[in-house]
Amino acid sequence: MNHLDPHRHVRGESQYLDDVPEQQGTLFAAVYESPVAHGVLKGLDLSAARRAPGVARILTAQDVPGRNQIGGIVPDEPLLAEGHVHFRGQPVALVLARTERQAHAALRLIQADIELLPVITDPRKAAALGEFIVPPRTFRIGDSTGAFAGCAHVFEGVAESGGQEHLYIETQGAYAFPTELGGVRIISSTQGPTAVQRHCAVVLGLGMHQVEVDVTRLGGGFGGKEDQATPWGCLAALGAYLTRKPVKLVLDRMADMRMTGKRHPYSSDFKIGLDADLKIVAYEVQYYQNAGAAADLSPAVLERTLFHTTNAYHIPNVTATAHSCRTNLPPNTAFRGFGGPQGMFVMESAIVRAAEALGVAPAEIQRRNLLREGDLFPYRQPAELCHAEQAWDVAAERFDLPGLRAEVEAFNAANKLFKKGLSVMPICFGISFTKTFMNQAHALVHIYTDGSVGISTAAVEMGQGVNTKIAQVAARTLGISIHRVKIESTNTTRVANTSPSAASATADLNGQATLLACQRLRERLLRLAGAEYTVDYEGIEIKDEQVLAAGIPAETTWEKLVLLAYVRRVSLSENAHYATPGVHFDASTESGHPFAYHVYGTALTTATVDCLRGTYTIDAVRIAHDFGQSFSPAIDQGQIEGGVVQGIGWMTLEEVSYNQEGRLLSNSLNSYKIPDLYSVPAVLDVHFLDTPGHPRAVLRSKAVGEPPLMYGIGAYFALRNAIRAFRPGAALPLVAPMTPERVLGGLYPEAVAEPAGVAVG
């Protein structure tokens, strides 16, 4: 089954927010943002802007009829700045004008009087000042302090990973329309329609039933629109509510890059202890998360870092403490992996530090410590249906790890100015929202009298193929052609109280709800057929649109049966709710069973470094991945390919940098480099492991959205190994991304210094 959308995308037929035909009278909005990262907002001179051509109205915090508050987890984020500004790019005022150009022109006439306050961009400095978003959290199993005393080898170090710009192709935006009875309808580019609805209701002082949010599809989200679509939805809605005119707000690329949060940079201290057989006995880690100026999703991201603190390894004694540090950057947010990659990078760094000091290959330590069935994670969920060793061993055998290693060694022996490096990256990723209550979904299924089917769920299509998967689930369950099935837009009026499309769980949650609804409809139709044709309905099924009794085609078809049901006054609609069974977590003891299941896999990565220039290519990524029983292999393979490349980008090319005044330096595609066609590995080989899947995965096809991003960590260590082939024994810092500049610094430490005065992330 192929993704249903791409041919419409490439023909330009798919509708995105900016393609919605504009209604007459629409006002265009532009955001006046704070020009400084921290200060007291003493005054705002809007007089010249108000007189500018085409300007209809300028809104500030004073115009908010409800509460000026959009914090998702902690109420610490005003929609429009009030009293203080906390980051550069923070929305301060909203200009509404007849054209987009006029709105932007008026921005330049606004003057803010701001008394400057000290700016913090570094999470460790924030921590030293006690600037935390939430109190620190610690996951603990065994007794790490005691265990270190008995270890043959103990190593300590610091690891840093940088931010990452989401760079969804479609920028943030919303289009809001006033509705009768004083409500609003909002077309939003959001992963979380209910979040937009809930916050708009708060901001406007309305009931949620007065706010309708509709999403057809996103041109990418990657976590960046889980919570951070909300401000633009609320601003457009505020404009529409106050002017009673449609209001459209779409950020241009540079505004989007400046104003929105990114992946959280982390700075971490680790300590790892091994016994004489290279078993990891103890691990301690302190994470300093750069949260930015408001909580946003940072506490949840922090929690997932702790859940993935030991990656795919079993370590009996672990103490992991995580700090969410408040800085004067745009609030950082969800990004594919949701804190998991940051935790796993530190774990891999600790293993590599130990391996380099001991003079063994990191793989020696990695393979020996992989999770096995029944091993406890630090949060005390056991590894069940664990495929960590299988993934490693299949990858090593199928892709000939010893042969690859020999090739790299031979190349390095023969070449002086080009060096190759190889790494192995196992992954283990937990599937479920870590907040248990979020693991629920609804599906509303209508069968129309002509036999066509319309399905509404909470799932948002953002390119990951969830609509295709849901249509497949419905078509299979009802026994009909997928061409009869239409997946409707995601709409808060049709499907209420939804979780965002996130945590890789969208197809599982909404697919299971669709499955339930379709099973009930099928059962009802088959009972009717049984009664009508006086056969035992247990023996009846629908296959390829044909009704079969005991395997023999009956005289009725799907179309006829549906029409019969209508005439017999049998309901052709169903609304199902699904809640993942068996998940729970107790934050007071930091233990429980938060995940429905885990996804496993292993990647072998090879890279070549040009040791004169510091430039490099990631040559090949070879992966054995646990898809379970994939029913959309083309889509799932696409998710692996995209995830790997995005992960490689995070670990290598993509460098988010702010100066000490909190100004984004990497503010456009000139200064922020993402992987392009030429930097994608020439070999990207994906092997589907033979695993049974999990009963909680929809049709046993495991979640696939986020896990592959973490294979990208392998690229970092492959490059590190190539540098060490050029300069054996080099003591390299564990700092990501491994940009060509950093590679050069690793090759020639005396000649190339770390850039000064630039905050990582």
Ligand code: MTE
């Ligand atoms: N793939 C595409 N093409 N576009 C996206 O925005 N988002 C990723 C991943 N794959 C994304 C994507 C993220 S962050 C998540 S959580 C999952 O898709 C969400 O979708 P799923 O739950 O259906 O896997």
Ligand code: HPA
């Ligand atoms: N993953 C992704 N998004 C989330 C999560 C999570 O675990 N929790 C809340 N939002």
Ligand code: MOS
């Ligand atoms: Mo994905 S970061 O959970 O949207």
